[in-house]
Amino acid sequence: MSEDKRTELETIGEFGLIDALTKGFKKKNDSTIFGIGDDAAVINRDDKNVTLVSTDFLIEGIHFNLMYTPLKHLGYKSVVVNLSDIYAMNGRPEQITVSIAVSNRFPKEALEELYDGIKTACDIYNIDLIGGDTTSSLSGLVISVTALGTAKKEDVVYRSGAKENDLLVVTGDLGAAYMGLQVLEREKSVYKANPDIQPDLDGFDYLLERQLKPEARKDVIQFLKDLDVKPTSMIDVSDGLASEIFHLCKGSDLGAQIYDEKLPIDTKVSMTAIDFNIDPATCILNGGEDYELLFSVAQEDFDKIKGNPHMSIIGHFTSKDAGVYMIDKQGAAIKLKAQGWDSFRGE
Numbered sequence: 020m021s022e023d024k025r026t027e028l029e030t031i032g033e034f035g036l037i038d039a040l041t042k043g044f045k046k047k048n049d050s051t052i053f054g055i056g057d058d059a060a061v062i063n064r065d066d067k068n069v070t071l072v073s074t075d076f077l078i079e080g081i082h083f084n085l086m087y088t089p090l091k092h093l094g095y096k097s098v099v100v101n102l103s104d105i106y107a108m109n110g111r112p113e114q115i116t117v118s119i120a121v122s123n124r125f126p127k128e129a130l131e132e133l134y135d136g137i138k139t140a141c142d143i144y145n146i147d148l149i150g151g152d153t154t155s156s157l158s159g160l161v162i163s164v165t166a167l168g169t170a171k172k173e174d175v176v177y178r179s180g181a182k183e184n185d186l187l188v189v190t191g192d193l194g195a196a197y198m199g200l201q202v203l204e205r206e207k208s209v210y211k212a213n214p215d216i217q218p219d220l221d222g223f224d225y226l227l228e229r230q231l232k233p234e235a236r237k238d239v240i241q242f243l244k245d246l247d248v249k250p251t252s253m254i255d256v257s258d259g260l261a262s263e264i265f266h267l268c269k270g271s272d273l274g275a276q277i278y279d280e281k282l283p284i285d286t287k288v289s290m291t292a293i294d295f296n297i298d299p300a301t302c303i304l305n306g307g308e309d310y311e312l313l314f315s316v317a318q319e320d321f322d323k324i325k326g327n328p329h330m331s332i333i334g335h336f337t338s339k340d341a342g343v344y345m346i347d348k349q350g351a352a353i354k355l356k357a358q359g360w361d362s363f364r365g366e
C-alpha cells in the first residue's frame with residue numbers, strides 16, 4: 020500500500036471492491052468451473068454433476084437489528100438467504116455450515132433460539148448442517164452461512180446466458196420486505212421517543228413476514244422443471260430488482276427494457292408505500308431482500324410461462340447499446356440506476 024493513496028470504499032462500492040481484491044487470482048484447478056461473479060461458485064463433482072457453493076455474512080447493526088428481529092427468525096433467514104443463491108443457479112441445496120461470532124451479552128438460551136430457527140429452515144428445505152465455527156466477538160452478533168448444493172451440469176443457469184429479446188421474468192411479488200423494514204423502523208423510532216407507546220404492527224403481517232422470515236423459491240425451480248423450461252440466465256432478488264437486472268445485463272453483455280405496469284406488487288405494499296410517501300416502484304426497484312428469482316427465457320418458451328400465477332413477465336433483454344430502461348405508465352422511458360443495497364454506501 021502506498022502512503023499517499025487512499026480510496027474510500029464508498030467511492031467504489033461492494034462490487035468495485037470485490038473486483039479490486041480478486042482480480043489478481045488466477046484459476047489453478049480444473050475442478051473450478053466458475054468462481055467469483057455469480058450467485059454461487061460451480062465446482063466439478065463428477066462427469067454429470069457439479070457442486071454449488073455460496074456464502075453470506077449477516078452482521079448485527081448492518082443486516083439486522085435485534086430490537087425487532089426475533090433470534091429464531093434471524094436463524095431461519097440466515098439459512099434461507101443462502102439457499103436462495105443455490106436455487107438461483109437452478110441447483111438443489113443440500114448442506115450448510117454455520118459460523119457465529121458472539122459477545123458474552125448473549126446467554127446460551129438466546130443462541131439456542133437462533134439455532135432453533137436454523138434447524139427449522141434445515142427441516143423445511145431438507146438441508147444438513149455439517150459444520151462451522153463458534154468464536155467470540157467484542158460487540159455484536161455475526162453469522163456466516165455457507166450453502167452447498169448440487170446440479171446436473173447441463174442444468175446450471177448462469178447470469179451470462181441470456182440473449183437479446185429473451186423475456187425477463189420475476190417470481191412472486193416485490194417490495195414487501197423493504198416496506199416491512201420501513202414499518203419496523205418507524206415503530207422503533209416511536210418506541211425510542213416514548214417507550215410507553217406499544218408498537219402498532221397490526222395489519223402489516225405480510226410485510227413483516229417478508230422482512231423477518233423470507234422464503235427461498237425452491238418451488239419455482241420445480242415449476243420450471245415441470246414446465247420443461249430452462250432459464251437462459253437467473254439471479255435471486257436480494258439487493259433490489261434494478262441491481263439484479265444490471266447484474267444479468269452485465270453478465271450477458273446486454274441491455275434491458277422493463278415495464279412499470281408489469282412489475283408485481285402486493286396491494287398492501289403499494290398502499291403502505293404511499294402512506295410512507297415512498298414511490299411503490301422504488302420499493303420494487305431498490306428495496307431488496309425479496310428473495311424472489313429473476314430469470315430470462317427464450318421467446319419460444321413464452322406460452323409455457325404466460326399466465327403462470329407465480330411468474331410475471333416484466334420485459335425483455337435488448338442490445339447492450341440500447342441501455343437499461345423502465346417504461347413508465349405514461350409510456351416514458353426512464354433510465355434505470357442500480358441503487359441496491361451496497362454495504363459501503365452511507366444509508
Ligand SMILES: [Mg+2]
Pocket residue numbers: 058103104107254255256257
Ligand atoms: Mg444472489
